[in-house]
Amino acid sequence: MSLPHAILTALLEKPSSGSELTRRFDRSIGYFWSATHQQIYRELGKLERAELIRTLPGGAPTRGQKKEYEVLAAGREELVRWVDRREDPKVARDPLPLRLRAAGVVGLGDLVDELRRHRDLHRDRLEEYREFERRDYPAEPATRQERVQWLVLRGGIDMEAGWISWLTRAVDELSEEASGRGPRS
Amino acid sequence: MSLPHAILTALLEKPSSGSELTRRFDRSIGYFWSATHQQIYRELGKLERAELIRTLPGGAPTRGQKKEYEVLAAGREELVRWVDRREDPKVARDPLPLRLRAAGVVGLGDLVDELRRHRDLHRDRLEEYREFERRDYPAEPATRQERVQWLVLRGGIDMEAGWISWLTRAVDELSEEASGRGPRS
DNA sequence: TGGAACATGTAAGGGGTTACATGATTCA
DNA sequence: TGAATCATGTAACCCCTTACATGTTCCA
Numbered sequence: 001m002s003l004p005h006a007i008l009t010a011l012l013e014k015p016s017s018g019s020e021l022t023r024r025f026d027r028s029i030g031y032f033w034s035a036t037h038q039q040i041y042r043e044l045g046k047l048e049r050a051e052l053i054r055t056l057p058g059g060a061p062t063r064g065q066k067k068e069y070e071v072l073a074a075g076r077e078e079l080v081r082w083v084d085r086r087e088d089p090k091v092a093r094d095p096l097p098l099r100l101r102a103a104g105v106v107g108l109g110d111l112v113d114e115l116r117r118h119r120d121l122h123r124d125r126l127e128e129y130r131e132f133e134r135r136d137y138p139a140e141p142a143t144r145q146e147r148v149q150w151l152v153l154r155g156g157i158d159m160e161a162g163w164i165s166w167l168t169r170a171v172d173e174l175s176e177e178a179s180g181r182g183p184r185s
Numbered sequence: 186m187s188l189p190h191a192i193l194t195a196l197l198e199k200p201s202s203g204s205e206l207t208r209r210f211d212r213s214i215g216y217f218w219s220a221t222h223q224q225i226y227r228e229l230g231k232l233e234r235a236e237l238i239r240t241l242p243g244g245a246p247t248r249g250q251k252k253e254y255e256v257l258a259a260g261r262e263e264l265v266r267w268v269d270r271r272e273d274p275k276v277a278r279d280p281l282p283l284r285l286r287a288a289g290v291v292g293l294g295d296l297v298d299e300l301r302r303h304r305d306l307h308r309d310r311l312e313e314y315r316e317f318e319r320r321d322y323p324a325e326p327a328t329r330q331e332r333v334q335w336l337v338l339r340g341g342i343d344m345e346a347g348w349i350s351w352l353t354r355a356v357d358e359l360s361e362e363a364s365g366r367g368p369r370s
Numbered sequence: 371t372g373g374a375a376c377a378t379g380t381a382a383g384g385g386g387t388t389a390c391a392t393g394a395t396t397c398a
Numbered sequence: 399t400g401a402a403t404c405a406t407g408t409a410a411c412c413c414c415t416t417a418c419a420t421g422t423t424c425c426a
Contacts, residue, residue, distance in 0.1 A: 064421035104333030148289030
């Protein structure tokens, strides 16, 4: 039940249409959640039927026209309840370590190359996040909202750095084994 | 499509029944994937119908009796294909940073306490993983399978350490704000 | 005016979560 | 023999993913 609350948060930060929300999920919210436009439109419909959000007056009723939404008081109250809820951490879910473990049984194949590729993709993402940080938080943030958004961004940065560190070690140890000629790359 | 392959891996490592698999998922495989017994039984049925696994001869046909499965050649081949597949990294999905971001808009409430609670839970899990490491890998592992399993475990350890580091920083910065009296705890 | 890009929406299929059900085993 | 536990299994619901569909706006 995180998507509706992520949408409520985004709409409180700034009233938006479905396509704008999709773009914002690809960017700042995407550090820890992703959503396709289909999910977002379906969820917007649900939230509107539940009277937690409404379309801004003057919204076009037809298909293909932008429809802007804003959060109603009931929506904000629901979000407060969600923030204050006690909820245990979920186990991370990532196929790559699983594939590595499978490779321990059936052989490495080209998996070390795949690990290198992932390491490089994470490096790219890390660089992108660091660029966001330089651009959006050049100085100590003033408001609580900015400080919290910065914290979340640094969570994304730490996460990417962690992956890179682990993948580097894995590539290092496994390429020794694969080649017998010492680490590559 | 990771669960069936996680099950194939586990069964190759050691033929097991559904309940045994459930316990093994709670332990070593669970660093990066979790599954309930319902998921596992459903998936075992699918894998058996697809003739990727079979019940060991002498398995009891009735309900309530243990049924041990082993992997067939086709199952191993499917696992090899999965390991060699090229698949991009997924975005992490975690509600806690989202809740933090929501708190930036609607107010912190008791969220800092919740962050402390999560930090402590991650500390417990980290300690548990480190205990596994001490117990299961006291010396340099000899086989590829052991080295890979150790790498996966260290991935879990790194991940937990990353969470603890981030949560500590978040608690530190936000408790200053919440109290105005400097960091607590 | 016609094609490309944009915006919203529908539908199908699969995985995950939760609640519940049934047979077997164990043991007081 | 009856309750507790174990092992397997069924069912319902919701979210996520992918493919596809329809209307609008922009612009060469």
